[in-house]
Structures are given as structure tokens and as C-alpha cells.
Amino acid sequence: MLKIDNLHAKVDDKDILKGLNLTVAAGEVHAIMGPNGSGKSTLGHVLAGRPGYTVTAGSARLLGQDLLELDTEHRAHLGLFLAYQYPVEIPGVSNMEFLKASVDAVREHRGDPALDSMSFMKKAREACKAVDLDLAFLKRGVNEGFSGGEKKRNELMQMMLLEPKLCIMDETDSGLDIDALQVVASGINAMRSPDRSIILVTHYQRLLTFIEPDHVHVLSGGRIVKSGDKSLALELEERGYAWLEDVA
């Protein structure tokens, strides 16, 4: 699914990623953990193609395609979805209008027929229900006046509608209370499928008690310094990151 090789990237002339390697197979869930400033969020943005994030060396391939030579929107068409840590507001543009446009764009690229309004609405309603968002949110401006938790659930709702191949969840668990966390986790679990991969970027082991990852990686100093199974997350919870930085 995803193959990252010796990836180097910088933001504002500051080197953040310094030789990152990661391979994610189809159907797998990977958790990426690590201390603040280690480059976790940067990885998501570099893969998604955020302006200002420059790749200086290495490669990243999604489904065999060179991701780095594609525009942001083409990466999305290919099936990459980044759930933002802090999604921005777009006042006046209704969530529904936004979703319809984005679903249309992605389906068009995939060669799927455009959804008529009825089937789209049906899917949108189902997705709202799955993340426990009131249907009224479809009519509100994109993220406009949403609480932190509502924004996160809104991102997840979009992810469900777009049916991406690779989901990158950037600290989707941060700022959620325990109930919301469970809703989000069951939403993500429902998305697990043999032809979809999920990368969970998180600080805390908490999320991983609800979503069992296949692999856990520790990102530190712009590289993956340790990989393991889910027990690694528990170990990190106990010991912190400091011991790994020495290894790095």
C-alpha cells in the first residue's frame, strides 16, 4: 500500500524528517507515536502534500505510484485521506455542499459514476449516525463553530464518505472525552478492511486500547527509532520516550 524510503523533509528551512522508512501493507493498522516535535504531524502533511513542506530526499509510493510528484488533490484522488488535528473553518460553505463536491471529485477520478442527491444523502446520514453527529451538522458551515470533538467527528464522517485507501489520522484522539473517544474509535474500527490501511498518529496509548494496531512505531528526531507490536505502546506508556532517544 504505502512505501516510504529514506524520506527527508523540511519546513521553513528546518529539517524535520531525516531519513524515515515505513512500509504499510494493505489492511494493516499502524500506530505512530513519539514525543512532541518528533515529526509525527509533519509526516502526515508531507504525504498529503501541504504547501511549504519540502521533500529534500527519499521517496514515498502509494499503491505503486510516486506520491511526491502529485498535486495535493491528486493524492486525495488516489485514495489518501488525512484527518486533520485542527481542521479549519470554511464559513458559509455548508458541510453537505463541501462533502458532495469532494465525493464527486474523488469518484470522478476513480471512474465511479457520480452519486445522485438521494444516494448521497443516504450515505451522509449513515456516516453522521456512525460518528454520532446530529444531521443538523450537514447544513452548518464546514467546521464553523464546531467544538473540538465535533470537528474530529466531522473529519471521520468525511473519511467514511470518501472511502479512501490510506487513512492518516493526525492525533484524532486528542481533546476527546472518553465517550467521544469510543465513538471515534468504533468509527475507525468500522473502516478497517483488507484493502484499506490506517495510520494512527497519537501521543497516547489510550486510543490503542480501542483500536488494536498491527504495528507500533516510535518516531523520534525525524526517524523511526523503534518498531514493535501493540505491546510497545504499553511499554511506552510505562517508560516514556526518553530511553528511546538514547537509542536514537
Place this chain on the structure above:
Amino acid sequence: MSQEHIEHAIRKEYAAGFTTDIESDTLPPGLNSDTIRFISAHKNEPEWLLEWRLEAYRHWLEMAEPEWAHVQYPPVKFDEISYFSSPKAMKDRPQSLDEVDPALIETYNKLGIPLHEQAVLAGVAMDVVFDSVSVTTTFREKLFEAGVIFCSISEAVHDYPELIKKYLGTVVPRKDNFYAALNSAVFSDGSFVYIPKGVRCPMELSTYFRINEANTGQFERTLIVADEGSHVSYLEGCTAPMRDENQLHAAVVELVALDGAEIKYSTVQNWYPGDAEGKGGIYNFVTKRGVAHRDSKISWTQVETGSAITWKYPSCILRGDNSVGEFYSVALTNNAQQADTGTKMIHLGKNTRSTIISKGISAGHSSNAYRGLVRMSPRAEGARNYTQCDSLLIGDRCAAHTFPYIESRNPSAVIEHEATTSKVSDDQLYLCQQRGLNAEKAVSMIVNGFCKEVFRELPMEFAMEAGKLLEVSLEGSVG
């Protein structure tokens, strides 16, 4: 051409009389009282109207061009303008759509303009405008049954002289300003609407207009009178780009809403804006004003995307007690366009209310200014105004300005003013693109969201078109 030559030329036309085929009448450039006599005589106007025009001309000679607007352009050479030109002869016009600039056709298609309307708008020669003729006739019959008068102002001068005499120039006096005076002297044509007492106009006066409006000339004059308790919605303009060889457009629109009447006036202005450097393009200097009598309501909605320079302040004089004025505006400037637009709400009566919602969008290296006056007179007990004035910037080379003027002479009046300036942020674009939208689609969606409150006020079919229009107008504004 010397003055003498011009006068000679005019006299020659005179000598030829007015029996010549209308298609060949065009005045040489220049303006003097003979020009006005020619126009008036050509339209076979009564003596009083000629005098009215000449009086306006004399005032105009003494007036100076306004320079307070936040726009810059080389001086207009008024003696190089031809003040009367008939529509092009059929044989000089394109014979079919195949002969029309493909770029223009492409824009029409993007806006979803039906083919037969495209032909009319592009000025294709047609003796009979197929579909629209029967449509027009049906409309006329329907309006006639309701007692509504809707005709050109030239016809109205002959057919309804009492109404014209009673109302022409009562809202925008001839001396009102430089361009209003010029218009009063040389106005070419325009529309006249009269809605009788208690009548609700049976249709939007728009579809009809859209088909027939092309070629109304550069000095348009419109007068709408809504008698007591009547109601009318009028839509001027068209989302399709209007090309015109005349650079200067100075129109006057007067609205009279008598007791309990309601006038809704919507405009979509898409005159040629000039090229990316600002060469060519229309100067649109318009005076629009309405007088609202007791318990009446005047509502202006405008979507301004065209013209190189826009200078326009649709206003309401809230004369009668409890009258209501509204102004909803979207003004978009791209490339080198300049707009200085807004409104005036003059509260004279008690408990008068006004609402101003202005949305300015600047892209390219354009400049967009909102200029608005809210005035509460000493007798405007309990009057209220609410103003919301938002600017949206796209890119970092454009400018947005806000010039609100607030004058309150009544302590019981309430005035609220809110203003915001925002940018289409990189983060918003990034979010849209991450969800698979391309940058242009993303910007147009963000801009449409920004304008939603105003689009809601437009007649429905035009609200859709206005959205598309913004999209077309913003093409190339994101890198």
C-alpha cells in the same frame, strides 16, 4: 475633428431630416446643445422634455467630475464620445453564432445561457428573435391584464406623459451629480414601469428584460413607480458578459415606492472589465436611488463583477414613517478592476429601518472599496440601521477599503455597524485540496459561501447563475 466640423456634420444630419433609416443614424463625437436637440428630435420628444434635457446640460457644464471615489483612471474625454448611435445595421452584425468570438461563446456556455439568448446577447442579426417573440407577447398580455405598464422610457414619454412628467427627476434631480446631470441631458433609453394601486406584479420583470435588454445604450434611464400597496420585483442585467464599444456608461435609476408599496430591484452587472492589465473595459458610473413613502419598502440587491471601474451607490430615502430600506451587495474585483460602491440610507421618517449587507471580494491586483452613508435625521424617532460589511481578499496584491459615514441627529436612533476583513487562507485551500477539490473549485466554493447572505436575496434562477458567474470571474486568480 474641429468644433466647426462637428457642427457641420450635425447640421448635415439635420438637413437630411429624420426620415432616414434608423439603422444609419449615428452622431459624430462631441456634446453641445445641438447634440441634445438632435437626440430629442430623433426620439420625437415633446418640447418640455427637450427643455428638461437642455436645463440638465446647462447644469452639467458648470459641474466638475467627482474625484472623491477611491478609483483612478485617466480623465474621460467627453468631447470624444458619440452621444447617439443606433444599433448596428443587420448586415454589419454577425450573421450567426459561428461568427462570434469563441471565447465569448465559451463563457456563455459556462454560465449555462441558452443558445437563442446567446445569439441576442452577442448581437447576431435576426429579424425575428425566434422563441423570445412569442414569450414577449405572452408576457405583455399578462402584464396588460394586471394593469402593469412596462415599456421603454421613450414610449412612455409619448404614451404616459403625465406619469413621466410627475416622476422623472424627482428622485435623482438633474443637478444631483455630474453623471446624473449628463445622463439627464443625453439619456438614450431605458425602462419605465408603473404598478397600479394594490397590484402585485404577476411576474418577475426579469426574463422578459434579459432577452430584450441588449443594446439599450450607454446612458440608460430607468423609472419605476409602485403605486400604493403594490409590489414589484425587477431584475436588471445579465450574468453573460456584456461587450460594448462605449467605454463610459452613466445610467440613472429612480424608484418611487408610494405608501405601502414594495420594490425589489436586483442587478447583475457584468460589463466588460478590460484585459488583465486593465486596458479597455467599461467605466460604470451609475446613480440609483429610491424614495420610500409611508410603510413602504425598497430593497436593492446587486452582484457586481464586471466593468473596469464601478462607481455606484444604490440608495434609499426613507421619507415615510415605518418605511424600510435594504441593500445587499456582492462586489467582486479581479485583475486591475476598481470598485467604489456602497449605499446611502437616509432616514427621514419615524421608525424607519434599514439593513446593509455588503460583501467585497478582491483578487488579482484589484481595489475594492465599500462606501456607505447612514443618516438619521432629527425627526427619525426610533429609526434603526444595521450594517454588516465584509471583505474577502484573495492573494496578496489586492486591496479592500471600507469608508462608512454615520450621521445621527436623533438620540433615539440605533445604528449598528459590523465589519470584517478576511483572506482565503492557505489552510482552507489545503483542506479543500486534501479532500480532492482543485484550487479554483475550492476558491469559488469559499467565495460563494462568503456571499451566501446576499445570494439568498436574488431571484432563484439568478442566485444559481450568480454563483457560476463568480467562478468564471475568478478564473486565473489562484496560481
